[in-house]
Amino acid sequence: MSTADGIRSRRSRRARPCGASPVVRVSRDGAKPKSKSKAKSKKADASEKAPKVRDSQGTPVSVTFLGGLGEIGRNCACIEVEGKILLLDCGLMFPDLDMLGIDLVLPDFTYLRENADRIIGCIATHGHEDHTGGLSFLLRELEFPIYGSALTLGLARNRIEEAGLLDRTEFIPVVDGERRMIGPFDVEFIPVTHSVPHGIATAFHTPQGVILHTGDFKLDLTPVDGRLTDLARIGAIASTEGIRLLLSDSTNAEEHGHAASxxxxxxxxxxxxxxxxxxxxxxxxxxxxxxxxxxxxxxxxxxxxxxxxxxxxxxxxxxxxxxxxxxxxxxxxxxxxxxxxxxxxxxxxxxxxxxxxxxxxxxxxxxxxxxxxxxxxxxxxxxxxxxxxxxxxxxxxxxxxxxxxxxxxxxHSGISDVHASGHAKAEDLKMFLSITRPEHFIPVHGEYRHLVAHAKLARTMGVAASKIIVCTDGDQVTLDDTGLRPTAQVPSGYLYVDGIIGDVGSGVLRDRRVLAEEGVVVVIVGVDIEHGTTMIGPEIITRGWVHAPEAEELLDQCADQVREAIAELFRNGRSDIENVQRVVRRAAGRFVNEKTKRRPMIVPVVMEA
Structure with missing residues (x-):
């Protein structure tokens, strides 16, 4: 566990499966959930509400991060209450240059597969692909309804329709200021401004107090459609119920000043x-x-x-x-x-x-x-x-x-102000922190340096260092009566999508890098296992290592080395095809590395003659 100015930090240990934290079921003192007809308007008079007194033995709430922490994209998290899971976004990420042949990168869905029977829905905070682009892949394996604004659902629907999953997917529209029960989750949808219309923040009114997830947002005082980030409602929640845990967009935390309108x-x-x-x-x-x-x-x-x-x-x-x-x-x-x-x-x-x-x-x-x-x-x-x-x-x-x-x-944006970011900058984030005054804080949505920068901003705005955790993908935290603490690690590796092939795995990427950077050497040989003799070859075929017409002597030397290695194997006793393959790969690889200081992929093709 590393620290930054006293801020607790969790670095992901990838791909170590772990079950969900135990869930303790306790009474809510007979409190009835609010019906849709009694849902509060976003303009409700906060002064008429008495501050909520949290149950001193409230049910623990867990948040698990599957993507979007330590990278730009793959945003996906889930919140757990009373044994049920509600997803927050499921996005994709564009591949890096070294991800050869990869079209998209998705979150690892292992934890969701293992807990499929507990998932009751997904809240799509807005329509960008890094928040909704993974849904069409996850929905091939699991079924759950998607909640979001009309535009967000429309944008998500396009990809889901392309995947042929429209008939089995339920889309449930929500409106600004709506508050509804989704299973055991009491969720309020609060409008925020972003570069795509109708983004929402989500306030979870839980037994552990309010957990506010901002989604991607900015503080634009003159948005094109006039739809502002509803700071009045957010401030009302903060002043009455309080914000127990804030999960806030960190994309532009390093950039000074305010985001341009x-x-x-x-x-x-x-x-x-x-x-x-x-x-x-x-x-x-x-x-x-x-x-x-x-x-x-x-x-x-x-x-x-x-x-x-x-x-x-x-x-x-x-x-x-x-x-x-x-x-x-x-x-x-x-x-x-x-x-x-x-x-x-x-x-x-x-x-x-x-x-x-x-x-x-x-x-x-x-x-x-x-x-x-x-x-x-x-x-x-x-x-x-x-x-x-x-x-x-x-x-x-x-x-x-x-x-x-x-x-x-x-x-372009490098020479003219033809673009304005959809994310809050440092001064905007400080203002937001001053309004929300969270007890606990986790920066989300950004590369690791963005998360750390946002955590430092929270410190300057009065959030105690002991109540800030910088998480990364795979971290699970639990909020209970004692506070917020890390509780588990879940699988959080990359899921690579290569055209219609789907997940190709990290091994395929590793092979592609070797082929691209070092080339390939194919060694073809035919052997008589019974008599211990080489009948055919070795013949050396190379691509991307050396230019064959100009390197015949080098290839002949490599063939001699392989032939001698096979002969030595046979002199030491009877063998089999697998042993011959091992010896061919080792002999060719050693020769190539000694002569050229390169490590191409060695492919032995051993036939029994």
Whole structure:
């Protein structure tokens, strides 16, 4: 256990299975759960409520973190009360550069499989893939309802439908300020502002007091849709019941100051459309960033342009958001991408997918001159209204370079304020801590350095160091009458997704790295086990180690070494195919390493002649 300024820290010990903590069932003193009809409004007068007196022998509550702590993505946690489990998000993560051939990374679902009969649902805090993208994989094995705002459920539904799981999945919409019972969980849904509309924080009113999970949030005083983070309701809970445990977004904890308002991007976009009046403008952003799409559309309409969407997810999300009334673009201003080629460039605005440099996205294909709808010209302007997710920087840079090579002028977040983060920065987080005044605190959602930075902010705002725990994936903590403490470790490794293959395992990745970095040497030999002689070969075939036409002598020497090793094995007595394979691998590997200081993959192919 390491410490940072006296803050307790749990470093994950991966893949050591452990059961859930024992659950003690006790009386709630006859208190009746509130019905839906009596659910409190988010604007309820907190002064009319007496502060809640917590049962001195309350049922313990456990929180288990399966992803999102120590990384950007894979956000997944579960809260446990009275033997039941409620999931908080189930997201995916984009692969790192060394994860060769991997499309997605998911949380380890082992703990959920082992406790499948106790899972009663999942709360999706918002619609981003790093919080909902894993649901379509988990739902292939387990069945449970999903709770979330209408837009969040709509975005999650798209992937679940693609997986063919729509018929077996129940979607239960919730609204701002709603408070409902989900099994033994008394849950209140509180609106928060984020880069995707209709994000929610969740307040769990438990026997151990209120546990507040912020989800991803920012404190934007001028959001595009006017929907503010409900600090009034959060403050009311803090001043009456108190916040026993706060789990808060840490993504921007290292960044000083306040997060910029989303509307500030709208002004920048307007100026860019004015500057490039007379030229075709192609924009890109996250397909789920409905507010950004709205501001791009507003700027385009201001300069009398039509709007065409490009990319399947962008088309789907724009259509869904318009149907829900979350996106205001007149029908007369929308045009199919196939028809924009007939219009003057100054009349066109394209909103495309590909802001993260995804190789097969519409923008990446455009950069490679392989887009079936658009071919870039020397007068085109591309506005990348986003910022690379950690791990995607190289892909984004390649796309920008390709766009410039094709003749386009590219405006991106590195040279213009065309993006505003959806996460609270340090001063916002300090303000939030001053409002919530939590007894216990766990920073969530971020790389390990972000979690530690957030923990330090909590210290400066008066949270005792002994009541702050910096957790990582796999940690389970329990809140009971004595306080908050670590209680267990659960499996928390990476689940790699490779196309339709699914989980390929870490061994496959290790082999791919060796093949990519060192190459492969295949040794083919035929032996007569009964008489102890080599009948065929050894023949050496290599790829990625040395160039065969220029290294015949080296390959001949390797074959001689292998032949001698096999002969020595036979001289020492009768053997079998497995022993010959071992000797071939060892002899070839030793020779290759001695001669070239390389360690390619050695593949012995031993046949009995």
């Amino acid at each position: 989303e509307t500030s991007v709208g002004a920048v976009l307007y100026d860019l459309f004015h500057r490039y009046e007379g030229r075709r403008i192609i924009t890109t952003c996250f397909a789920s960033h409905i507010h950004r799409v709205q501001q791009i559309a507003d700027a385009a309409i201001s300069f009398d342009r039509v709007i065409a969407t490009m990319g399947m997810s962008m088309k789907k999300n724009v259509r869904m958001a318009r149907e829900m009334g979350l996106l205001n673009i007149p029908e007369s201003r929308l045009m199919d991408i196939a028809d924009v080629g007939d219009l003057p460039p100054e009349k066109v605005c394209v909103i495309s997918t590909g802001s993260q440099g995804e190789p097969m996205s519409a923008l990446a294909l455009m950069a490679a001159n392989e887009n079936r709808w658009l071919t870039l010209s020397g007068t085109d302007v591309v506005i990348m209204s986003s910022h690379p997710i950690p791990g995607n920087e190289t892909d984004v840079s390649k796309v920008i370079d390709g766009l410039v090579r094709a003749g386009a002028e590219v405006v």
